[in-house]
Amino acid sequence: MLSLLLASALTASGPGPRCTAPRPQAAKVEEARVQAIGSPLYLFAVKSFGPPAACGGTFHRTPDGQSSRLTFHFADGSTLTFEVSPPETIVETLQAKSPLRDVAGAKAALQAEAKNSNGSINWGTKPSPTRGPTGTTARTYWDSTPDSNLGVDLLYRGTDLVGLRFHLAL
Numbered sequence: 001m002l003s004l005l006l007a008s009a010l011t012a013s014g015p016g017p018r019c020t021a022p023r024p025q026a027a028k029v030e031e032a033r034v035q036a037i038g039s040p041l042y043l044f045a046v047k048s049f050g051p052p053a054a055c056g057g058t059f060h061r062t063p064d065g066q067s068s069r070l071t072f073h074f075a076d077g078s079t080l081t082f083e084v085s086p087p088e089t090i091v092e093t094l095q096a097k098s099p100l101r102d103v104a105g106a107k108a109a110l111q112a113e114a115k116n117s118n119g120s121i122n123w124g125t126k127p128s129p130t131r132g133p134t135g136t137t138a139r140t141y142w143d144s145t146p147d148s149n150l151g152v153d154l155l156y157r158g159t160d161l162v163g164l165r166f167h168l169a170l
Contacts, residue, residue, distance in 0.1 A: 019055035019070065029057035032070045036082050040112035041092050041164065042072070044105055048096070049074040062086055088170035095134065099160035106164055110152040113166040119143035119150040127154070136163060 021029035033055060036042050046052070057070040065086030072080045077097035084090055092113065100106055107123060114121050122144040132138035136155040143150035149170070155163030 017052055017055045017072075019057045021057050025057070025059045028059050028068075029070065032057055032068060032082065036070055036072070039082075039092070040109040040116070041094055041166065042080060044102075044109035044164075045072065045074065045078070045080045045094055047105070048100060048102065049076055049078050052080075090166070090168045090170075092166040093133070094164040095155075096162045099157075099162055100164075103161055106154070106161065110154075110164055110166060114143060114150055114152065117150055117168055119145060119148055119168075121152055132156075132163070132165070138165065 019029045019033045052072040053075045054073040055071065056073075057068065059066055059068045061067075062085075066084075067086060068082075068084045070082045074080075074097075078095060080092070080094045082090075082092050107121075111121050111123075120143060121141050123141060125141060127139035127141050130138045130140060132153060132155045136157050138153040138155055140151050140153050142148070150168045151166075153163075153165040153167070154161055155165060
């Protein structure tokens with residue numbers, strides 16, 4: 001079930017810090033970590049910032065089901081967070097401490113996330129600008145598939161690209 005909810009995550013084993021978690025949740029958080037380290041956003045983050053310095057995660061029950069959050073912390077202060085909220089909403093957010101220089105690589109990572117969820121982002125459309133997290137402006141692009149709830153955001157502070165966000169509501 002976790003694999004389905006972390007739709008864009010690929011099963012992979014490999015390096016990365018062990019994640020801290022409340023004791024009864026440790027196995028679930030480790031399973032999520034192993035899946036996350038194969039995702040295109042994680043691979044882009046490691047390429048951009050080096051391996052994460054720390055990781056933490058939680059799972060908790062809500063009236064609608066189980067919610068989870070897994071966050072990787074990088075040495076420069078950047079973070080990558082994977083969130084799943086019932087009923088089946090997925091949000092992956094990369095917040096960079098300094099501007100991202102590899103815009104083509106960032107778009108490629110978001111396109112790969114979309115492809116892993118059977119979507120495709122049309123970068124040729126005009127983005128819809130909205131307020132993003134922590135004082136950013138989000139330029140949102142949507143899946144070209146009709147009736148899809150898959151989108152990606154390029155998060156800007158001024159003219160600097162400082163974050164990426166993948167979101168999907170099933």
